[in-house]
Structures are given as C-alpha cells and as structure tokens.
Amino acid sequence: xxxxxxxxxxxxxxxxxxxxxxxxxxxxxxxxxxxxxxxxxxxxxxxxxxxxxxxxxxxxxxxxxxxxxxxxxxxxxxxxxxxxxxxxxxxxxxxxxxxxxxxxxxxxxxxxxxxxxxxxxxxxxxxxxxxxxxxxxxxxxxxxxxxxxxxxxxxxxxxxxxxxxxxxxxxxxxxxxxxxxxxxxxxxxxxxxxxxxxxxxxxxxxxx
Numbered sequence: 001x002x003x004x005x006x007x008x009x010x011x012x013x014x015x016x017x018x019x020x021x022x023x024x025x026x027x028x029x030x031x032x033x034x035x036x037x038x039x040x041x042x043x044x045x046x047x048x049x050x051x052x053x054x055x056x057x058x059x060x061x062x063x064x065x066x067x068x069x070x071x072x073x074x075x076x077x078x079x080x081x082x083x084x085x086x087x088x089x090x091x092x093x094x095x096x097x098x099x100x101x102x103x104x105x106x107x108x109x110x111x112x113x114x115x116x117x118x119x120x121x122x123x124x125x126x127x128x129x130x131x132x133x134x135x136x137x138x139x140x141x142x143x144x145x146x147x148x149x150x151x152x153x154x155x156x157x158x159x160x161x162x163x164x165x166x167x168x169x170x171x172x173x174x175x176x177x178x179x180x181x182x183x184x185x186x187x188x189x190x191x192x193x194x195x196x197x198x199x200x201x202x203x204x205x206x207x208x
Contacts, residue, residue: 004047005142006035006156015157016164026167030160038156041190043203044068046145046152048137050078054128057082059117062110067203068136069106077101078133082114088131105204106136138201155197162191 009027013019018027039046045068055064064080071077080099083091099110118126138152139145146153166188190198 002047002049003032003036003039004045004137004139004145005031006038006046006145007031007153007160008142008146011146011153012157012160012164015161027160027164030163031156034156034159034163037159037190038152038198041195041198042201044138044201045136046138048135048140050133050135051137052131052133055130055132057115057118057126057129059115059122059124060113061115062113064108064110064130064132065204066106066108066132066134066136068134069104070138071101071103071106071134071136073103074101076103076135077108078135079131080108080133081131082129083131084115084118084126084129086128091131108132149201151197152201155194158191159194162188 009024009031012027012031013023035046045051048068051068053067074096077096077099079093081088081091081093094110098112099108101108115126115129116122118124118129138149
C-alpha cells in the first residue's frame with residue numbers, strides 16, 4: 001500500500017529557511033521516514049484508498065474495528081465476507097442491511113452473531129475469518145492532510161526538522177566540558193509536542 005507523506009518539502013524548507021535544492025533528497029527521505037513513523041504511532045494509515053483486510057472473529061462477536069478510518073459513506077464498504085475456511089471466493093457477502101458502519105471510528109456493527117463457536121469451542125478465536133473490502137483513511141493527498149489535519153502535518157514538520165538538526169551526529173548531543181566534549185544520548189524519539197499532537201489520532205484497539 002502506497003505511503004502518503006504527511007507534509008511537503010516546500011513547507012519544511014520554508015521553516016528551515018532553505019532556498020536551494022541541494023538538500024532536497026535528504027529532506028524527501030526524512031519526510032517519508034517520519035510519515036511512516038506517524039502511521040506506526042497512530043496505528044492507522046494516512047492514505048485514504050481502497051483496501052482488502054482480514055480480521056479475527058471471536059464467538060458472539062458483533063463488532064469489527066477497521067484499521068483505516070474515517071470512511072466517507074456507508075457504501076465505502078464494498079463487501080464483508082465471513083469464511084471460517086478462508087475460502088472468500090466462495091463465501092457470500094454479508095447483506096448491507098445486516099451491518100452499519102460508524103464512519104468516524106471505522107467500527108462495523110453487525111446486527112447478528114456470525115459465529116457461536118470455532119472448531120467446536122466457544123472460546124477460540126477464528127483467525128482471519130472476516131474479509132472486508134473498503135475505502136478508508138485520513139486523506140487522499142498530502143494537500144488534504146495539510147488542510148484537514150494540520151496538527152499531523154505540523155507534527156511531521158517538527159520531527160523532520162529535529163532529524164535535520166541532528167543529521168551529522170544522530171546519537172550525540174554536544175555538551176561543553178571545558179573547551180570540548182560530548183555526551184552520548186539515545187536515538188531521536190518523537191518530540192513531546194509531536195506526541196501530544198498525534199495522540200488524539202491513535203487507533204483504539206478492542207481486540208480487532
């Protein structure tokens with residue numbers, strides 16, 4: 001699945017007051033890296049696109065929590081198939097009248113119980129027993145991320161700038177001891193402001 005950058009090189013260069021192009025390749029790389037780290041942190045994709053995903057299913061479970069959200073409409077769910085033998089080609093799709101999607105959270109609410117047991121056990125979880133084909137995610141383009149999720153774009157920019165400023169000594173922080181000296185510090189983690197900006201967008205997991 002293609003990764004969508006959370007901001008643009010032009011915006012980062014403006015913040016760094018860089019006018020030339022000699023650093024473009026490095027900045028492009030940093031933006032992509034940080035965008036990937038943001039997706040990992042919030043545990044959901046930025047890119048709004050078509051997806052096919054499989055989910056575990058517990059006995060008596062009537063909710064599924066999609067990985068990519070929001071969705072723009074109920075019909076963004078193309079199909080839901082339940083197949084305990086993983087033969088989705090032969091499985092019939094769940095009728096759209098039998099489920100409702102919370103568009104903002106990506107929660108699929110089924111109005112029936114798909115399975116009461118798996119392999120003769122009402123406690124075992126059926127792995128990858130549900131296939132969902134849908135379109136979901138935060139934005140269709142980087143410009144839409146900037147317009148609709150400015151906190152995410154800003155978080156990306158802040159972290160890229162932090163990486164840029166430590167690019168020559170990624171594991172060190174200069175500290176003056178007399179005339180010279182340096183102390184070793186760990187890898188550059190997300191800045192506190194970046195974490196605070198991203199926390200509201202973290203995917204909540206409930207066993208999905």
